[in-house]
Amino acid sequence: xxxxAVRGRLTWQVATVDEVREETASVRTIALSVPDWAGHxxxxxxxxxxxxxxxxxxxxxxxxxxxxxxxxxxxxxxxDDGEVSPYLTEELRAGxxxxxRGPIGGYFVWTGDNAATPLLLVAGGSGxxxxxxxxxxxxxxxxxxxxxxxxxxRSLPDVIYRRExxxxxxxxxxxxxxxxxxxxxxxxxxxxxxxRLLTEAAxxxxxxxxxxxxxxxxxxxxxxxxxxxxxxxxxxIKTERFGGAEAP
Amino acid sequence: MSPIxxxxxxxxxxxxxxxxxxxxxxxxxSDFPVLSAGPTPxxxxxxxxFSIQQAGTDLRTWTWQELLELPAEEITADxxxxxxxxxxxxxxxxxxIDTLLAHVDHQARFALAFCDGGxxxxxxxxxxxxxxxxxxxxxxxxxxxxxxxxPARLLVPHLYFWKSAKWVRGLDLLAADEPGxxxxxxxxxxxxxxxxxxxxxx
Numbered sequence: 230x231x232x233x234a235v236r237g238r239l240t241w242q243v244a245t246v247d248e249v250r251e252e253t254a255s256v257r258t259i260a261l262s263v264p265d266w267a268g269h270x271x272x273x274x275x276x277x278x279x280x281x282x283x284x285x286x287x288x289x290x291x292x293x294x295x296x297x298x299x300x301x302x303x304x305x306x307x308x309d310d311g312e313v314s315p316y317l318t319e320e321l322r323a324g325x326x327x328x329x330r331g332p333i334g335g336y337f338v339w340t341g342d343n344a345a346t347p348l349l350l351v352a353g354g355s356g357x358x359x360x361x362x363x364x365x366x367x368x369x370x371x372x373x374x375x376x377x378x379x380x381x382x383r384s385l386p387d388v389i390y391r392r393e394x395x396x397x398x399x400x401x402x403x404x405x406x407x408x409x410x411x412x413x414x415x416x417x418x419x420x421x422x423x424x425r426l427l428t429e430a431a432x433x434x435x436x437x438x439x440x441x442x443x444x445x446x447x448x449x450x451x452x453x454x455x456x457x458x459x460x461x462x463x464x465x466i467k468t469e470r471f472g473g474a475e476a477p
Numbered sequence: 478m479s480p481i482x483x484x485x486x487x488x489x490x491x492x493x494x495x496x497x498x499x500x501x502x503x504x505x506x507s508d509f510p511v512l513s514a515g516p517t518p519x520x521x522x523x524x525x526x527f528s529i530q531q532a533g534t535d536l537r538t539w540t541w542q543e544l545l546e547l548p549a550e551e552i553t554a555d556x557x558x559x560x561x562x563x564x565x566x567x568x569x570x571x572x573x574i575d576t577l578l579a580h581v582d583h584q585a586r587f588a589l590a591f592c593d594g595g596x597x598x599x600x601x602x603x604x605x606x607x608x609x610x611x612x613x614x615x616x617x618x619x620x621x622x623x624x625x626x627x628p629a630r631l632l633v634p635h636l637y638f639w640k641s642a643k644w645v646r647g648l649d650l651l652a653a654d655e656p657g658x659x660x661x662x663x664x665x666x667x668x669x670x671x672x673x674x675x676x677x678x679x
Contacts (some may be wrong), residue, residue, distance in 0.1 A: 239676050278479070281485050286490065335662035463515050
């Protein structure tokens with residue numbers, strides 16, 4: 230379990246918003262310019278701090294959406310009862326400044342070092358964000374690591390990075406399941422990501438895939454339990470859950 | 478000096494008393510969010526034990542039934558997760574670590590908690606003793622749910638909640654401090670929420 234630690238102190242720094250791009254009705258990708266970014270690994274996150282006029286502050290963590298070496302970007306989903314995400318998705322615009330620090334987390338990461346190991350990425354909703362970083366990293370590296378992304382979204386318009394995912398490289402398979410609404414003529418999967426779909430879409434256990442699962446807590450609980458019941462060893466399954474009053 | 482986030486007002490707590498109990502950078506939630514690095518383990522209670530070890534060797538082991546027979550306390554505590562949620566007045570039924578340590582002879586100053594699923598976390602013994610830490614097996618009057626660390630988790634409420642290791646199976650008593658799972662991935666070695674010790678160097 231030994232990992233690469235984040236070394237030294239993570240200091241807050243002021244980032245300038247370069248662009249706020251609409252991904253879906255409730256999701257924005259925020260491109261940031263940072264004076265001093267030490268670099269990150271695909272799968273890591275960063276902290277955002279907002280300060281109100283009277284000095285009140287609020288902090289949250291967000292997954293990094295850009296690949297290592299690319300200009301820094303985060304993707305944020307608006308949560309109706311959220312404190313920070315409505316501001317980031319609705320108020321923030323190019324030229325604004327926010328404070329950030331990072332990168333954070335060294336476990337839920339893919340470095341691309343081992344191209345022989347198949348990767349299974351299982352995303353629920355905005356849980357796809359760290360996987361976008363991994364897929365872009367694979368592309369930038371010219372890696373041939375076989376990757377399957379199983380992506381559960383409410384409907385096709387709720388799919389984040391849809392156009393980018395449609396252009397996925399050879400060796401990358403994107404498998405959607407739409408849980409609430411399917412467009413006319415939809416031939417893909419519908420309904421929850423259940424055991425049957427995991428059985429069908431996951432790599433055979435003999436290939437010893439490395440598995441990442443990211444999404445809301447009930448989604449991750451169900452998928453991770455389903456995978457262990459199907460015989461994938463727990464040590465090969467890395468999870469990142471969000472949930473609660475406001476998810477990261 | 479932090480720049481003002483134009484148009485950001487934030488959502489303040491309505492109660493000054495609650496605000497005073499919320500460490501810097503945290504927000505209050507009434508939910509009980511779940512965070513773990515891997516799948517939720519399900520160890521049958523007949524196979525479950527809790528061990529106090531010294532440098533990897535068992536000094537004393539309790540079965541599930543033996544743990545339940547130890548004197549337990551009803552604890553009400555505020556908990557603070559490094560991902561920024563805090564939850565006030567959580568209620569637990571738990572065996573004090575002091576009670577468990579009274580059964581062993583040791584001179585250790587540090588402990589590494591170990592768990593089903595391979596998770597570990599390090600806590601100085603001074604923070605596990607003196608009525609500050611427990612092995613908890615009930616939450617809010619009910620058996621602790623697996624996703625929240627059941628059948629039993631460590632409860633060290635004065636430190637960030639990752640120190641309150643889920644699915645705990647024992648403590649390894651050590652002469653020298655040894656970083657646990659998240660501590661090796663850049664999280665703070667001690668984790669005091671009131672000093673906002675989230676990451677190494679904080």
